[in-house]
Amino acid sequence: MPATSYLALGAILFCIGLYGVLTKRNAVLVLFSIELMLNAANINLVAFSKFGLYANQMGQVFTLFTITIAAAEAAVGIAILFALYRNRNTTHADEFDTMKG
Amino acid sequence: MKTLIDFDWTVMAPELTIAGMAALLSVIDLFLHPNKDRRFFMWPTLIAIGTAIGFVATQWGKPAYQILADTYRVDDFAFVFKMILLIGTALVAVISYGAFRREKGFAEGEYYYLLLVALLGGMVMTSSGDLITLFVGLELLSIATYILVGMRKRAITSNEAAWKNVVLGGVASAFILYGMSFLYGLTGSTNLFTMKERLGEALTSGYDLYAWLALFLIVFGFGFKVAVAPFHMWVPDVYQGAPTPITAFLAVISKTAAFALMLRVFLTGFLPLFQGGGGTLVDEETGGRLLLTMAGLSMILGTVIALRQQDAKRLLAYSSIAQAGVILVPMATWGPFLFPSTVYYLVGYLFTTLGAFTVLMLIEGDAGDSKLSSFAGLSRRAPLTAGAMALFLLSLAGIPVTVGFFGKFYILMNAIVTGSPEHWAMYLIAGIMLMTTVASYFYYFGIIRMMYFRPPQRREGLRVPVGAMMVIGIAFIATLGLGLMPQWILGILGNLDWGAALSPVK
Numbered sequence: 001m002p003a004t005s006y007l008a009l010g011a012i013l014f015c016i017g018l019y020g021v022l023t024k025r026n027a028v029l030v031l032f033s034i035e036l037m038l039n040a041a042n043i044n045l046v047a048f049s050k051f052g053l054y055a056n057q058m059g060q061v062f063t064l065f066t067i068t069i070a071a072a073e074a075a076v077g078i079a080i081l082f083a084l085y086r087n088r089n090t091t092h093a094d095e096f097d098t099m100k101g
Numbered sequence: 102m103k104t105l106i107d108f109d110w111t112v113m114a115p116e117l118t119i120a121g122m123a124a125l126l127s128v129i130d131l132f133l134h135p136n137k138d139r140r141f142f143m144w145p146t147l148i149a150i151g152t153a154i155g156f157v158a159t160q161w162g163k164p165a166y167q168i169l170a171d172t173y174r175v176d177d178f179a180f181v182f183k184m185i186l187l188i189g190t191a192l193v194a195v196i197s198y199g200a201f202r203r204e205k206g207f208a209e210g211e212y213y214y215l216l217l218v219a220l221l222g223g224m225v226m227t228s229s230g231d232l233i234t235l236f237v238g239l240e241l242l243s244i245a246t247y248i249l250v251g252m253r254k255r256a257i258t259s260n261e262a263a264w265k266n267v268v269l270g271g272v273a274s275a276f277i278l279y280g281m282s283f284l285y286g287l288t289g290s291t292n293l294f295t296m297k298e299r300l301g302e303a304l305t306s307g308y309d310l311y312a313w314l315a316l317f318l319i320v321f322g323f324g325f326k327v328a329v330a331p332f333h334m335w336v337p338d339v340y341q342g343a344p345t346p347i348t349a350f351l352a353v354i355s356k357t358a359a360f361a362l363m364l365r366v367f368l369t370g371f372l373p374l375f376q377g378g379g380g381t382l383v384d385e386e387t388g389g390r391l392l393l394t395m396a397g398l399s400m401i402l403g404t405v406i407a408l409r410q411q412d413a414k415r416l417l418a419y420s421s422i423a424q425a426g427v428i429l430v431p432m433a434t435w436g437p438f439l440f441p442s443t444v445y446y447l448v449g450y451l452f453t454t455l456g457a458f459t460v461l462m463l464i465e466g467d468a469g470d471s472k473l474s475s476f477a478g479l480s481r482r483a484p485l486t487a488g489a490m491a492l493f494l495l496s497l498a499g500i501p502v503t504v505g506f507f508g509k510f511y512i513l514m515n516a517i518v519t520g521s522p523e524h525w526a527m528y529l530i531a532g533i534m535l536m537t538t539v540a541s542y543f544y545y546f547g548i549i550r551m552m553y554f555r556p557p558q559r560r561e562g563l564r565v566p567v568g569a570m571m572v573i574g575i576a577f578i579a580t581l582g583l584g585l586m587p588q589w590i591l592g593i594l595g596n597l598d599w600g601a602a603l604s605p606v607k
């Protein structure tokens with residue numbers, strides 16, 4: 001597949017995103033990292049719509065949908081973070097730990 | 102070339118009703134005075150769901166039909182799952198009536214239309230034949246539930262639950278999407294049936310690693326969405342922090358919709374990876390083995406961790422992880438009664454779990470927390486409610502004459518008939534199911550012991566609102582009725598055309 005370099009870029013972005021979600025203390029960076037993961041998938045889709053086994057336009061159509069969805073998800077994530085910040089006065093994700101058991 | 106006008110839009114009437122009512126309620130909510138009580142929104146919500154149930158019922162027994170370039174399909178599979186989702190959401194809406202009176206800053210208007218939007222997402226998931234509609238439906242459901250979980254803005258637990266839900270849900274969505282992108286790359290199509298054909302070719306022509314990568318990524322994401330181990334860590338916190346009606350919604354409607362999605366994707370698009378694809382690195386049974394491992398792990402982990410819970414909400418959360426493992430068994434063992442046994446169990450699970458969470462909501466409102474000790478002496482304070490709760494717990498535990506017993510029995514039989522000396526894993530999973538069922542008696546009977554053999558902390562009776570009473574009544578009748586007369590619903594399920602869900606419409 002001539003798409004290897006694009007796939008590699010996608011994989012790197014996905015891994016950076018996953019690493020960020022798992023390790024970052026700052027809640028805003030966690031949301032950024034999720035966006036990176038979603039965009040890795042978008043790069044894959046667009047690359048495949050040009051270089052896939054059966055190249056066609058469908059991948060780009062899919063990307064338009066996922067960009068919209070990612071925006072909605074980010075908006076909801078930020079709104080929830082606002083609510084948390086009002087109550088806790090912190091954006092450190094590792095301090096969100098009142099529930100145990 | 103078909104134009105938009107040529108489609109038979111009436112097949113989408115249930116979804117259009119729900120979407121229309123959600124839009125209408127959001128506009129009404131804007132124009133109402135901010136201080137006005139919005140409890141009455143429950144009535145339009147119920148009317149919309151009732152109308153949608155009516156429309157879905159007219160699709161009964163009709164042949165499968167696809168519209169919108171085959172992305173959206175109506176078949177018996179979608180029919181059954183939509184019925185479960187609609188009835189479940191209607192019951193959740195009823196118990197929510199007046200449940201948040203004392204909550205400051207609670208946007209009750211938004212609550213009802215977000216419930217409808219989440220339901221719409223679930224309905225889209227159950228009846229799509231295309232990855233794009235599947236993903237959009239999944240996100241519609243997920244994003245609406247992220248907000249619903251965090252509806253109690255002033256409560257820190259609710260905020261934290263919503264945060265954990267949005268982060269882990271977002272990661273799961275990213276995994277699903279990343280897996281889907283590889284599927285698209287291999288097959289050049291987002292249609293599940295085209296994917297099935299071309300994925301087999303991709304497996305034999307040297308791209309099998311990509312196919313397996315796609316499967317693993319998607320299983321990872323779906324594992325989060327249906328809340329099975331080892332992807333269950335978000336469940337207890339989110340269930341505990343969410344408003345209790347929403348916990349019930351997550352446990353029943355979200356889970357059912359995610360199972361519908363899983364069945365559709367694995368039995369159509371991914372079929373070559375489950376039934377012999379001729380790959381080199383991993384053989385054709387890897388897909389099944391993956392699901393078996395997840396099912397076994399969630400039954401064991403859910404049961405074991407539930408044993409030491411002191412909070413009833415967390416206990417039910419871990420119990421729902423164990424139940425998800427049970428529901429996964431038919432899909433993993435691939436028995437002859439895959440569809441009927443899964444759906445029968447889901448129907449039973451719907452009524453039992455909703456009933457249990459309704460009682461829990463009443464206790465929580467009364468005692469102010471959801472600790473196990475809050476159940477103490479319930480039999481003296483509210484004998485009928487305690488009796489109903491005892492029945493729900495017996496059903497969850499799988500004691501005879503309840504729907505839970507017959508559901509588990511059916512799934513167990515289904516697993517055993519697929520077993521053979523070569524497929525010993527089927528016997529293993531049946532054994533795990535039996536053992537975890539027996540172990541689960543300890544914690545379910547723990548709540549019953551609290552209700553019947555401990556003195557109450559307060560004297561006065563438990564206040565049971567009419568809506569909650571009705572839901573408990575319906576759940577009680579269904580749990581007992583479906584357990585005594587399983588043949589009634591099994592007859593319906595047996596006559597459905599499940600094969601239609603697996604083949605494209607000509």
